[in-house]
Amino acid sequence: MSTLVLRFATVSGQNLHWLLQRNCSVTPAQLGWLYASICVVSVGIAGFFWSLGAHLVAPFAGLELLAVGAAFLSYARHATDGERISLQDGRLVVERETAGRRERAEFRREWVRVEPKVGDGSLIQVSAQGRSVDVGRFVRPELRPALASEIRMALRAA
Numbered sequence: 001m002s003t004l005v006l007r008f009a010t011v012s013g014q015n016l017h018w019l020l021q022r023n024c025s026v027t028p029a030q031l032g033w034l035y036a037s038i039c040v041v042s043v044g045i046a047g048f049f050w051s052l053g054a055h056l057v058a059p060f061a062g063l064e065l066l067a068v069g070a071a072f073l074s075y076a077r078h079a080t081d082g083e084r085i086s087l088q089d090g091r092l093v094v095e096r097e098t099a100g101r102r103e104r105a106e107f108r109r110e111w112v113r114v115e116p117k118v119g120d121g122s123l124i125q126v127s128a129q130g131r132s133v134d135v136g137r138f139v140r141p142e143l144r145p146a147l148a149s150e151i152r153m154a155l156r157a158a
Helices: 028-051 057-078 141-157
Strands: 009-012 015-021 082-088 091-098 101-108 113-116 124-128 131-135
Touching: 015 141, 028 057, 082 141, 091 124, 091 131, 101 124, 101 131, 113 141, 124 141
Parallel strands: none
Antiparallel strands: 009 015, 015 082, 082 091, 091 101, 113 124, 124 131
């Protein structure tokens, strides 16, 4: 495996790992702190206007905080989505996480087929032994053929 030129994978001893994730600029914890600060400012402003007699500002501030909170929650649920592909001990292991739900598929290296699902730019289908998993959601469509080629090369070289 040392002669392989790898673009997407990392090498750990005799194992290869591909980590495919969203490119998120804010972690869920940072988003929580941002939301808390927005709540403090919004409640402060609503309280100020409440004290001046504008009582309808508070319900609208509450609706705003609920809408922003729902949007932030949706973002945070998918911020850690990703795919992990590992080639270790003669097995190709594919783990996918979507909204906190994890799926795992394990294939014998000798029987794995790696091919586009439909055509150029489509997801990559990893299949063997009557099971298949689609990967590559977090890779740009034009880079998916290169990723599939790299996985194929690694499978042959292992």
